[in-house]
Amino acid sequence: MERNGPFKGRTIAVVNDLSLDEQRYLYRKTRQLKEAARTGGDLKPFKIDDRNYQVYLIFMEDSTRTRESFRNAAKFLGCRTNMFDTATSSFNKNESITDAIKMLYGYSTDSCFILRTKLEGVCRWLQDALGRYAEVSGGPVPGFINGGDGKHEHPTQEFLDEFSFLEQRSWNEDHIHLALTGDLYHGRTVHSKADGLRVFKHVEVDLIAPELLSMPPYYVDKMKANGYEVRIFESLDEYLASGKVAPIWYFTRLQMERMGEAVLERAPYLRRSVTFRKDMLGLLPEGARFYHPLPRDRENPTNPTATGLGLSRSAWYHAS
Amino acid sequence: MVSCLLGHDFEGSFAMEPEIKEDFIAEAPSHEHRKPEYKIGIKPVEEGIVIDHIATGEPIEKIWNNIEAVRKILKLNVRSSHGVYHSFKGPEVYKGIISLPDIISFGEKDLKKLAAIAPGCTLNLIRDSRVAKKYRLSMPPRIYGFEEISCKNENCVSNPGKNEGVVTEFRRKSGSTFICRYCEKEHNFRDIWDI
Numbered sequence: 001m002e003r004n005g006p007f008k009g010r011t012i013a014v015v016n017d018l019s020l021d022e023q024r025y026l027y028r029k030t031r032q033l034k035e036a037a038r039t040g041g042d043l044k045p046f047k048i049d050d051r052n053y054q055v056y057l058i059f060m061e062d063s064t065r066t067r068e069s070f071r072n073a074a075k076f077l078g079c080r081t082n083m084f085d086t087a088t089s090s091f092n093k094n095e096s097i098t099d100a101i102k103m104l105y106g107y108s109t110d111s112c113f114i115l116r117t118k119l120e121g122v123c124r125w126l127q128d129a130l131g132r133y134a135e136v137s138g139g140p141v142p143g144f145i146n147g148g149d150g151k152h153e154h155p156t157q158e159f160l161d162e163f164s165f166l167e168q169r170s171w172n173e174d175h176i177h178l179a180l181t182g183d184l185y186h187g188r189t190v191h192s193k194a195d196g197l198r199v200f201k202h203v204e205v206d207l208i209a210p211e212l213l214s215m216p217p218y219y220v221d222k223m224k225a226n227g228y229e230v231r232i233f234e235s236l237d238e239y240l241a242s243g244k245v246a247p248i249w250y251f252t253r254l255q256m257e258r259m260g261e262a263v264l265e266r267a268p269y270l271r272r273s274v275t276f277r278k279d280m281l282g283l284l285p286e287g288a289r290f291y292h293p294l295p296r297d298r299e300n301p302t303n304p305t306a307t308g309l310g311l312s313r314s315a316w317y318h319a320s
Numbered sequence: 321m322v323s324c325l326l327g328h329d330f331e332g333s334f335a336m337e338p339e340i341k342e343d344f345i346a347e348a349p350s351h352e353h354r355k356p357e358y359k360i361g362i363k364p365v366e367e368g369i370v371i372d373h374i375a376t377g378e379p380i381e382k383i384w385n386n387i388e389a390v391r392k393i394l395k396l397n398v399r400s401s402h403g404v405y406h407s408f409k410g411p412e413v414y415k416g417i418i419s420l421p422d423i424i425s426f427g428e429k430d431l432k433k434l435a436a437i438a439p440g441c442t443l444n445l446i447r448d449s450r451v452a453k454k455y456r457l458s459m460p461p462r463i464y465g466f467e468e469i470s471c472k473n474e475n476c477v478s479n480p481g482k483n484e485g486v487v488t489e490f491r492r493k494s495g496s497t498f499i500c501r502y503c504e505k506e507h508n509f510r511d512i513w514d515i
Contacts (some may be wrong), residue, residue, distance in 0.1 A: 003325050005324035006328075006330060007324060007326075007327045010321070012322070016335070019336070021333050022335060024330070024332070029435065048325050074475065077323070119477045119484075120477065121476050123480065152504065153504075179484070195399055218506065276376030
């Protein structure tokens with residue numbers, strides 16, 4: 001199939017690099033692909049099948065889920081794929097990533113780079129730098145997809161979460177009522193909800209975390225500025241007693257490795273505040289769904305009852 | 321989508337870069353008939369430049385700091401004087417003034433830089449003891465391309481320690497808050513400068 005769509009050379013560094021209309025288009029296409037794959041339909045319209053289209057997977061930090069989603073997607077799409085990771089490449093040497101990408105760009109006529117790094121903002125910079133480079137060299141503008149840049153953003157994961165919520169809401173974009181709980185302070189996946197949930201017209205968000213793990217004011221303000229109704233609770237017990245409980249819950253892992261000693265001393269209390277217990281099940285509205293971006297903490301999961309099959313499966317369709 | 325395989329049936333708005341209005345330098349009436357009022361404690365300038373209304377209304381210590389920042393960043397190592405004075409805006413309102421009798425012209429880049437260090441100030445070109453031209457400088461929508469600015473997030477691709485050759489750029493979010501174009505970390509505009 002001829003590749004001359006309107007998104008040529010686009011970079012997705014942050015969620016807002018796709019307009020709301022573009023995000024909805026992405027969800028619609030993902031839904032069509034998922035449906036075709038599920039029912040044994042024709043997958044050909046979704047395949048690139050062009051060995052001149054080069055996908056570079058550059059993983060400068062380990063991430064099994066994101067790396068495998070993109071690697072499998074590239075395999076399905078039928079494009080040439082090169083993987084660079086910390087174990088097998090020189091990317092972590094003291095070399096400029098800008099220069100390395102310029103070199104790789106020179107090897108192919110049409111390319112897309114997927115990056116996972118600690119270097120925040122790297123995709124926006126490469127979009128600027130390689131955009132100018134392409135202009136001078138007369139080559140096609142390469143696209144960059146952010147597979148997670150430090151504490152900054154992970155837009156494709158956010159698109160996947162929103163796709164899952166839409167799926168659960170039977171594609172009704174009018175309203176969502178969502179509970180976010182766990183480590184709201186460190187969790188990039190919960191921060192990006194401030195942008196991603198805009199796909200719904202009316203958003204109610206309940207933030208449940210003890211003060212030490214609470215959502216930074218910057219994101220709370222952003223949610224309010226986007227017109228969301230925000231309610232804040234210190235613990236699941238307090239939330240469940242509030243009388244108005246969301247039918248969709250999103251859990252995140254407590255990132256103990258990123259906390260200082262003063263916080264770690266209070267770890268048992270913090271865990272207790274945001275860990276769902278079986279005796280709470282009766283307080284949930286009918287048909288309530290739990291989501292967790294995975295992986296959970298092996299010893300102390302905040303949600304011992306959830307399974308992750310749905311999300312990783314959707315991730316594959318989505319990355320494709 | 322980015323491979324251009326899809327998108328033929330897309331309808332709606334594409335993502336757009338926000339429009340940036342670069343109108344933060346405005347020429348103001350210079351009231352040529354009046355003599356400038358830079359007299360109290362500062363030698364009147366016959367020919368040269370006077371930067372007035374620096375950090376007006378801020379606590380006095382901050383005004384001194386802002387004067388120092390302007391001098392250091394613009395490298396004003398010339399015969400000159402400066403000080404903190406009463407503003408006509410109220411009895412407890414102060415402002416900073418730098419008077420530069422030896423400088424007779426001011427380039428556009430320096431004018432932009434000055435707006436980004438001391439927004440709200442005015443720059444007066446003095447000819448024959450009168451204000452020949454006056455510019456009011458407000459907070460710019462973008463601060464970029466100056467050697468003396470950097471993102472203070474040490475994980476940012478534009479941080480000088482990363483050596484990626486990134487041209488630092490900040491965009492104004494609101495008030496005096498700017499965000500880094502790359503990592504989107506918020507900075508107060510005073511923290512952008514490396515002094």
